[in-house]
Each structure stands twice: as structure tokens, then as C-alpha cells.
């Protein structure tokens with residue numbers, strides 16, 4: 397017996413929004429009854445075709461499939477099309493508290509039905525996910541592309557395997573089986589699944605490394621040219637330093653910039669102030685170090 401949460405049991409025993417919807421604006425149908433699980437999702441939208449006002453489903457599957465489909469309808473009703481585009485299988489499982497890992501493929505089926513319905517709404521699909529040349533009829537068999545069937549028993553394509561690996565950070569063939577059923581019957585496809593899994597993980601690692609490198613490069617500031625440094629010093633003096641001094645009756649004039657050495661002349665009440673050196677170091681130099689370069693030193697002319 398699977399260890400189901402109370403919410404899974406509730407949605408299995410009392411599924412919400414079951415049935416057909418003859419006037420649906422979008423339909424998403426995935427799975428194949430001959431393979432075990434199938435789900436048909438119907439969506440009804442408001443007049444502006446922006447918000448989902450109703451959803452229904454029909455499914456052929458286990459308790460988790462029924463609960464996942466029921467949860468999916470609850471998740472989408474009242475939400476905008478844009479909002480539901482981001483719904484993942486994790487969101488469906490999360491809505492139910494959790495699902496046993498061996499049953500995660502039911503939540504994936506819900507996500508796929510939703511994606512199919514949204515594609516149907518956009519006019520990109522007839523609402524039926526391609527059967528990918530199922531074992532019992534190889535009409536669309538694509539031996540080279542991502543839509544080629546890898547698992548004949550459950551009609552799972554290479555594209556579907558790569559997507560569950562990527563979307564759920566899967567690391568083993570058994571996990572792939574749990575999330576999309578591929579490999580869960582005769583096991584004849586497991587070697588291929590392993591190859592695809594390793595390749596996809598390798599690609600993900602490369603992408604991570606590339607984005608980390610990109611982040612590092614963009615975080616590293618290019619060194620300032622002399623002209624840029626002088627202009628920035630002038631800007632900080634005018635915008636951040638002088639107003640503070642002027643508020644106390646003093647002022648400051650920028651005399652020279654020589655490398656990281658900045659020469660200034662204190663004016664007004666600052667010029668004769670016994671704490672002038674402290675002002676120079678703790679206020680002027682500190683500001684320039686923080687906003688221009690940490691190596692700057694400030695001296696009085």
C-alpha cells in the first residue's frame with residue numbers, strides 16, 4: 397500500500413471537477429489507455445480568454461492519477477493563463493502534500509495535460525499530445541529526433557525523458573521511471589535512458605559552469621581609466637562630500653589627482669578647524685574610498 401497523504405486520499409475518494417466539458421475553450425489530452433494512464437483536461441475561459449473560469453477532467457489511472465488531476469483543476473480555476481503556464485508537476489504534488497516518488501509520473505501527466513491544453517488554446521496543437529508512434533503503431537516514429545520513442549512499453553520519447561530529468565533534477569534511471577514510467581515494464585530501454593540521463597546531466601553541468609563564469613565576469617569591474625577616475629572623484633566631491641561640509645559652514649576644493657593621491661583644500665570653517673585632519677580622513681577619504689577606489693589617500697594642499 398502506498399503511503400498517501402490525507403489530501404491525496406481526499407482527492408482520490410472525492411475528486412473535484414470530474415467530467416466532460418462540451419463547450420471547452422481548450423483541451424489537453426495525454427497518455428494512452430493501452431499504456432495504463434491517460435488524462436483529458438478541459439479548460440473554460442472568460443470572454444477575454446485570459447482567465448480560466450472552469451476546468452474538468454477525465455482520467456484513466458490509479459489513485460495518484462485521479463488525485464493529481466483533481467488537484468490540477470483546483471490549481472488552475474480562477475487563475476490567468478499566464479499564471480498557470482508556470483505550474484509544474486512539483487506544484488501539483490505540493491498541492492497534495494506530497495506523492496510517493498514512484499507515483500510522481502502522475503503529477504507529470506497532469507502538468508503535460510495542462511501544457512497540451514495551453515498549446516491547444518494558442519492554436520499550436522489539436523489538444524492531443526502526439527502518441528509518438530506508440531509501440532502498437534509506429535506511424536510517427538522518428539528514429540533521430542527528440543521525439544523518437546525510447547521506451548516502447550510506455551511510449552515515452554527522448555524529449556520527455558530529458559524534460560523530467562531537467563525539471564526535477566533527477567539523477568538515476570529509477571527516478572526517471574518514477575517520473576515518466578519509462579523503463580518500468582520490460583526494462584529493455586534502461587540502457588538508453590541511462591545514456592540520455594548522463595548526457596542531459598552533463599549538459600546541465602556545462603550550463604551551470606557557463607552561467608557561473610558569466611556571473612563572475614560581469615561582477616568583476618573593469619579598472620577605471622585615469623579620466624574616469626578623475627571624473628568620478630569630482631562627482632563624489634560635488635554630490636556627496638561638499639554638501640555635508642557646507643551644512644557646517646565649511647567647503648572643499650579639489651586641487652589635484654595624482655594616481656590614487658587626491659589633494660584637496662579645505663575652505664570656510666573647515667580650513668581653521670582643529671579637527672580638519674580627522675575630517676579629511678574619516679569623511680573625505682572614507683567617502684572616496686567607498687565610492688571610487690579603496691586605495692585612495694587624501695591630503696591637504
Ligand code: FES
Pocket residue numbers: 546547548549550578579580581582583584585586
Ligand atoms: S521498453 Fe521501456 S520498459 Fe519496456
